Amino acid sequence: MYLTPFQERMLKGEFGWVYAKALEIIVKVGEALGSDRLVEISHAHVSGVSYSNIGEPGLDFLRDFYREMPRFRVYTTINPGCVDYGMLSQVIDNKYLGKQALIDEALVGMGAKPVFTCIPYYHRPPLPGEHLAWGESSAVIFANSYFGAMTNREGGPLALASALTGFTYYHGLHELENRVARVLIKISPLIYNKPLSLAGLWIGENVRKVPMLEIKEKPLYEIKALLAAMAASGSHALAVLDGITPKGTYKTSIEETITLEFSDVEKYIGETPGTSETVLGYVGCPHTHPEELVILRRLLEKYREPKRGRLLVTMPPEIASTYSSIVRLLLSRKVDIALGTCPVVSVLRKKYDLMLTNSGKAFFYMRKIHGLKVGIASLKEIVESIYT
Amino acid sequence: MSLEWRIKRVVDGDCSGRPVLINQYLSFFGEVDPVKGVVRTDTGEVEIAGKVLVFKGSRGSTVGSYVIYALRKNNVNPCCMIVKEVEPILIAGCVLAGIPLFIAEDFEKFSTILSNEKLITHRAGDDHVTIE
Helix, strand or coil: CCCCHHHHHHHHCCCCHHHHHHHHHHHHHHHHHCCCCEEECCEEEECCCCHHHHHHHHHHHHHHHHCCCCCCCCEEEECCCCCCCCCCCCCEECCCHHHHHHHHHHHHHCCCECCCCCCHHHHCCCCCCCECEECCHHHHHHHHHHCCCECCCCCHHHHHHHHHHCEEECCHHHCHHHCEEEEEEEECHHHHCCCCHHHHHHHHHHCCCCEEECCCCCCHHHHHHHHHHHHHHCCCCCCEECCCCCCCCCEEEEEEEEEECHHHHHHHHECCCCCCCCEEEEECCCCCCHHHHHHHHHHHCCCCCCCCCEEEEEECHHHHHHCHHHHHHHHHCCCEEEECCCHHHCEECCCCCEEEECCHHHHHHHHHHHCCEEEECCHHHHHHHHHC | CCEEEEEEEEECCCEEECEEEEEEEECHHHHEECCCCEEEECCEEEECCCCEEEEEEECCCCCHHHHHHHHHHCCCCCCEEEECCCCHHHHHHHHHHCCCEEEECCHHHHHHCCCCCCCEEECCCCCEEEEC
């Protein structure tokens, strides 16, 4: 791999072993993929932040770096931790607060902005063509597909290495030649009225090439859920969204057209709540966007309190403070609000029989991590099954 | 009788072990327990510690790299991994953990000839693994 004199000096350890180690990881991964040079990035988003996900080995890894007091060389945001930073949630267990604080101290101490969210684009929407090194599969696919930015699906440690060095390897989705949609997916009207997460789970499991999707006039939160589901059940990092993905950030060479019918995705609806089951409604995977908050306010206004189970809503701390009046209304309806975390990366206090969510990503992980039965439903259906 | 199978070295290294085939794409976060060293499949848990883990490739969470690193730190890592295709999350994890990673030529055929009785060996620098 070609390195500039500055990168050579970094790799040799002139700026300390942390930067040398970080660059070594990037070079090794890049060389394994056939990359011949590095590219400067302007924003790193670091995943692998939650203690309940990365455990002691991950904590030690981060603390070893932090002990040398390095600083991130580019703007860096971080994923959710495993505790509720609002300290109000009855659903999320804060048992790892001390361990999580050690991780947070290390990352923020190195210069990360403490957004604790999987929607870093809320804090800084990337520009078309901008080179990024993002972890968090749902954020990666959103950055490429919605904003036309350029990032691969970086593993947590690699995004950290890019935050430290300011570089990633030039390969994959950093090159226009690799951003080519090859499968056109048409979504039948029967699915179009359902949560788009259903289509996302099917595409993730059944399509390997870059898809082009015909979705028009869908709200941002539906697109967020669709893309996150694709990135969880598959390894997609880009889907060309006709009419949304900025022109000039992709090419098309359609080899195949698939029409998705309701019968294809029906199995992902999963479980529906039985009358005696305890239900946890869940909105906020990926984290709740203000657009969803507004809808939740409208849906919840007419109710006083849940009739069964709880509705959990997770969001970045900053959205909760900016939209505090909506949050207050939700709290008055006994919605359980957790900030800077989510059930995928944390421990739950109580076992519920079933989770009802609009998120295909939560559907994919909650069954595997918490052994929960999970069903997919729209925001309206979720609210109604908890409050009526 | 032994057989040589062509591979592409992604992360090079020596290794030798019994193969365990998981014929799907894996999200290391969620589908692998880094404390027990097992893969959670729909049909139950499959031990991977000390084995040659053969699977199609990685999917899902970018935290997967840390899970691979944790497998190594907990001493329950597979001795190497052989896949159909690679992506950055898997490579970063294997680089960090020092676990050899190879892409098998004609993965479908490779996966059909594996059984628990076989032993797979790789020597650093070789462009093949030996199956015996």
